[in-house]
Each structure stands twice: as structure tokens, then as C-alpha cells.
Amino acid sequence: MINRLKVLRAERNWSQGDLAEKLEVSRQSVNAIETGRYDPSLPLAFKIAELFGLAIEDVFTSPSREN
Amino acid sequence: MLRGENNSTPAGRAYLRRFWPTMISYVVALFGATWALRHFHPTGAALVVLSVLPAVPVIAIIGVMGLYIVEERDEYLRQRVVSGMLVGIAVSLSVMTAWGFMEEAGVLPHLPGYFAFVLWCAGWGIGQCLLGLRERHAGHGA
Numbered sequence: 001m002i003n004r005l006k007v008l009r010a011e012r013n014w015s016q017g018d019l020a021e022k023l024e025v026s027r028q029s030v031n032a033i034e035t036g037r038y039d040p041s042l043p044l045a046f047k048i049a050e051l052f053g054l055a056i057e058d059v060f061t062s063p064s065r066e067n
Numbered sequence: 068m069l070r071g072e073n074n075s076t077p078a079g080r081a082y083l084r085r086f087w088p089t090m091i092s093y094v095v096a097l098f099g100a101t102w103a104l105r106h107f108h109p110t111g112a113a114l115v116v117l118s119v120l121p122a123v124p125v126i127a128i129i130g131v132m133g134l135y136i137v138e139e140r141d142e143y144l145r146q147r148v149v150s151g152m153l154v155g156i157a158v159s160l161s162v163m164t165a166w167g168f169m170e171e172a173g174v175l176p177h178l179p180g181y182f183a184f185v186l187w188c189a190g191w192g193i194g195q196c197l198l199g200l201r202e203r204h205a206g207h208g209a
Contacts, residue, residue: 029143038143
């Protein structure tokens with residue numbers, strides 16, 4: 001799933017490790033989500049959006065709206 | 068079977084704490100039961116108990132693996148381990164099925180049933196390697 005995680009993280013000067021720590025997941029998880037290789041569960045997607053103070057659709061692009 | 072990053076989570080560390088004592092008890096049970104069977108030639112209930120003894124820690128290891136899946140809070144790592152396990156299932160079922168037919172035809176010698184677990188572990192390892200390679204090709208960001 002396309003997402004703005006890398007941009008949002010860069011805006012805050014956070015490394016993947018920093019974000020992983022805040023989300024209480026592994027750095028590999030952050031990397032997999034950022035590169036679109038893994039779609040997070042709804043609870044984790046909410047947690048990510050809430051961390052950035054955004055709505056889920058502001059972080060993740062709906063697959064039906066891709067392209 | 069778990070990769071390094073899995074061991075960094077509380078569930079991964081709990082897995083290791085449970086895995087090694089169980090593995091040591093397997094080695095002790097295997098050598099102890101084999102030695103007792105050869106020296107005492109037991110019959111009846113004693114034979115049943117001694118012959119099944121090495122299987123008990125193996126079953127416990129399967130339980131330890133299951134506990135890891137239940138306890139792992141990192142959903143990505145959990146999903147990756149389960150994917151590796153599914154590769155293990157595919158490998159073990161495929162090899163055991165093919166071996167069974169070839170054994171029946173007299174092409175291959177008898178393969179004890181406990182090799183199913185060994186093949187599953189090997190398949191799981193192969194699966195983890197393939198997933199790791201895919202990850203490497205996808206690249207790692209900062």
C-alpha cells in the first residue's frame with residue numbers, strides 16, 4: 001500500500017529506528033511498511049496515523065485510488 | 068529458526084529462553100532412551116515409554132514455537148515467521164508424499180516418520196532465507 005510514512009518521518013528527522021521505538025514495533029516492520037511490502041493491520045495503521053496527528057487516509061493511500 | 072531481529076522482541080527472547088532447555092532435554096532423552104533400549108531390551112509398557120521419550124521434547128519444541136506466534140506483538144515479524152512455517156509445511160508434505168510413493172515402489176528406502184519435523188524445520192529455514200533475500204532486494208531505507 002502506498003503511504004507517506006517516509007516523508008512524514010523525514011519531516012520530523014526521525015530514523016526508522018526512532019519511529020519503530022515510538023510505535024513499539026521492529027525497525028524491519030517500519031521498513032516493510034514504508035516500502036509497501038507489508039500492509040499494517042488496522043490497529044497499527046491507526047497508531048501510525050495518531051502518532052503523526054493525522055487521519056489514516058492522510059498517511060495511507062486507498063488501494064482503489066492508487067494510479 | 069528465528070532470525071536475529073525476532074530475538075530482539077520480548078517474545079523472541081522468551082522463545083530462546085524456552086527453546087534451548089527443551090533442545091538440551093531432547094538430546095538427553097534421545098541418548099538416554101537409545102542407551103536404555105540397547106542395554107535393557109525392555110518390553111511392554113517400558114518399551115512404549117522409552118521409545119516415545121525422545122518425541123516428548125520435540126512436541127514441546129513445537130509448543131514453544133506456537134507460543135512464540137501467540138506472544139509476538141510485532142505483527143510483521145509474526146507474519147514473516149508464519150510465512151516461513153508455511154514454506155516448511157509445503158516442503159515437508161511434498162517430500163514426504165513423494166518419498167512415500169517412491170518407497171512403496173521400492174525406489175527409496177524407508178524414511179521414519181519423525182523426518183517430517185526435520186523436513187519442516189529445513190523448509191522453514193529455506194522460507195526464511197527466501198524472505199530475507201526478497202527483503203534485501205527490496206532494499207533498506209535509513
